[in-house]
Amino acid sequence: METITLQKPDSQFLRDVRERSGQEPSNCYQCGNCTAGCPYNFAYDIPVSRIMRLLQLGRRDEILQCKSLWLCATCQSCTTRCPNGIDVARIVDVLRHMAREAGYATERNVKAFGDAFLESVEKHGRVFEVGVVAGYVRKTGRFWTDIELGPKMLPKGKLGLRPHSIQGAEHIARIFRRYRGEPEPAATTGGETK
Amino acid sequence: MTLTIGYYPGCSGAGTSVEYDQSTRAVCARLGVTLRDVPDWSCCGSTPAHTVNHVLSAALSARNLELAAQAGLEVVTTPCPSCLANLRIAGHKMEQPAFRDDVRALLETECETLAETKSTLQVMVEEVGLDEVQARVTKPLAGLRVACYYGCIMNRPPEVMQFDDPEHPMAMDNLLTACGAEVVPFPLKVECCGAAAGMPRKDIVAELSGRLLDTAAGLGVDAIATACPLCQMNLDLRQGQANAARGTRHAIPVFYFTQLMGLAMGLSAREVGLSKLVVNPKPCLERAGLL
Ligand code: SF4
Ligand code: SF4
Numbered sequence: 001m002e003t004i005t006l007q008k009p010d011s012q013f014l015r016d017v018r019e020r021s022g023q024e025p026s027n028c029y030q031c032g033n034c035t036a037g038c039p040y041n042f043a044y045d046i047p048v049s050r051i052m053r054l055l056q057l058g059r060r061d062e063i064l065q066c067k068s069l070w071l072c073a074t075c076q077s078c079t080t081r082c083p084n085g086i087d088v089a090r091i092v093d094v095l096r097h098m099a100r101e102a103g104y105a106t107e108r109n110v111k112a113f114g115d116a117f118l119e120s121v122e123k124h125g126r127v128f129e130v131g132v133v134a135g136y137v138r139k140t141g142r143f144w145t146d147i148e149l150g151p152k153m154l155p156k157g158k159l160g161l162r163p164h165s166i167q168g169a170e171h172i173a174r175i176f177r178r179y180r181g182e183p184e185p186a187a188t189t190g191g192e193t194k
Numbered sequence: 195m196t197l198t199i200g201y202y203p204g205c206s207g208a209g210t211s212v213e214y215d216q217s218t219r220a221v222c223a224r225l226g227v228t229l230r231d232v233p234d235w236s237c238c239g240s241t242p243a244h245t246v247n248h249v250l251s252a253a254l255s256a257r258n259l260e261l262a263a264q265a266g267l268e269v270v271t272t273p274c275p276s277c278l279a280n281l282r283i284a285g286h287k288m289e290q291p292a293f294r295d296d297v298r299a300l301l302e303t304e305c306e307t308l309a310e311t312k313s314t315l316q317v318m319v320e321e322v323g324l325d326e327v328q329a330r331v332t333k334p335l336a337g338l339r340v341a342c343y344y345g346c347i348m349n350r351p352p353e354v355m356q357f358d359d360p361e362h363p364m365a366m367d368n369l370l371t372a373c374g375a376e377v378v379p380f381p382l383k384v385e386c387c388g389a390a391a392g393m394p395r396k397d398i399v400a401e402l403s404g405r406l407l408d409t410a411a412g413l414g415v416d417a418i419a420t421a422c423p424l425c426q427m428n429l430d431l432r433q434g435q436a437n438a439a440r441g442t443r444h445a446i447p448v449f450y451f452t453q454l455m456g457l458a459m460g461l462s463a464r465e466v467g468l469s470k471l472v473v474n475p476k477p478c479l480e481r482a483g484l485l
Contacts, residue, residue, distance in 0.1 A: 039385055039386040039402055040386070042401065043395070043397075043398050043401075071395070071398070073241075073346070073386055073388070073389035073390065074244070074245075074347070074389075075346035075347065075350075075386040075389065076346060076347055076350035076351050077346065077350070077384075080351055080352065080361070089351075093244060093245060093248070096245050097245075097246065097247060097248075100246065107394065107395070109395070110395065112394070113390070113394045114241070114242035114245055114246065115242075117240065117242040118239075118242050118243060118246065121236075121239065121243075121254070125236045126205045126208070126236060126237045127205040127206075127209075127237050127240070129205075129206075129209045129210060136394075149431060152431060152472050153210075153431065156469070156470050156472070164208055166234050166236055168236055168257070169236075171236075171257065172236050172254070172257070175250070175253050175254065175257070175301060176250075179247065179250045179253075
């Protein structure tokens with residue numbers, strides 16, 4: 001069994017999570033309902049109710065480095081079933097934001113997939129599915145492990161081979177740049193307001 | 195009836211779930227519901243955006259709600275539960291002034307009026323109504339034994355979705371019953387299929403979707419009806435992967451509920467995009483005398 005070293009709780013961490021999620025982690029009384037209904041529990045390294053307990057104890061690093069944060073699908077089962085009305089899925093989402101900010105991504109491929117998806121949205125305004133696959137393969141250096149699905153999808157006309165771009169694509173790109181706090185490139189903003 | 199409502203197809207409606215988009219439009223036309231696309235709609239951000247930042251996610255969604263409102267559309271309907279969740283959560287969170295200000299700063303627009311979002315499932319049940327649906331049925335789905343699978347987020351969290359039951363939804367069951375199908379009680383209605391883990395962790399999808407397929411097969415169903423592009427893809431396109439990983443040999447057709455409604459209303463196989471499905475649906479439809 002793993003031994004647990006006593007460490008000083010990171011109370012600032014707890015305050016941050018409380019503020020960013022709008023939830024009160026100390027309301028959790030460890031009934032385990034969330035874990036019982038969590039479909040991903042079989043793949044988690046730390047069950048979600050245990051993450052709640054570690055959160056109460058202010059154990060920042062253990063939480064931000066766990067794989068569970070990246071595997072959670074925001075299925076909302078925990079949120080729907082918590083007897084104390086805690087929006088557990090929102091807490092997990094916020095913890096994942098914090099893990100990302102702290103530079104942890106213990107399920108690299110999950111992060112790579114999300115990043116490839118958002119790059120596609122930033123570029124075209126809508127998701128271009130084939131582009132997401134290409135971006136994902138590039139980031140992970142993995143061959144497309146679903147390659148056998150290609151022949152199933154191509155004849156169905158489901159893989160659009162050209163992106164749909166929208167008029168507001170520049171507006172979307174600007175949302176991303178503002179989110180990252182990047183200055184506007186001087187030449188590209190002329191005329192378009194949407 | 196005549197009803198005009200905003201329509202948000204979502205990105206997959208233009209790609210991997212074209213048949214959902216196509217059958218939704220065709221069925222709405224039959225039901226007298228005019229769908230007006232949100233002008234120049236953009237991606238809602240889907241799961242990746244909310245896993246990065248809630249303000250970014252809300253900004254990507256709110257752009258569409260604002261464009262819809264500016265086009266005079268008070269209500270927007272979307273068939274996709276993932277879009278629905280993002281659009282509704284954005285609207286819900288933007289009721290808080292501080293959050294709204296953060297979103298406005300990213301969008302550089304006022305966001306004064308935002309359209310409300312409802313699932314197409316909700317519109318069909320609440321605005322059109324089961325009686326009206328039943329009245330349009332010309333080829334009842336008699337003899338088709340169906341499990342209705344809603345996916346995890348169509349009705350959850352209940353405070354945001356405010357429709358149907360979060361644990362035991364009945365909207366799709368009732369619609370397909372009105373279309374004459376034999377709908378079986380399906381205990382895993384709202385269990386997750388593996389969602390977007392398909393590419394990075396297909397082992398997880400094989401496990402979770404495999405459980406759904408096993409349970410449906412155990413109930414002796416002819417088909418599964420879905421309401422979500424991701425669920426449909428995991429259960430249909432990836433059914434072979436689930437079989438391979440778990441040593442099963444399922445060949446269960448996985449329809450969008452709108453395709454089955456369309457068939458019941460006399461639309462052709464082509465009009466509801468049947469050829470787009472991976473597991474061949476023809477044998478079960480022929481057995482039920484529907485093709
Ligand atoms: S939202 Fe995440 S943590 Fe909660 S039950 Fe679903 S997968 Fe598990
Ligand atoms: S369901 Fe709620 S109270 Fe129970 S362990 Fe999970 S978070 Fe804590």
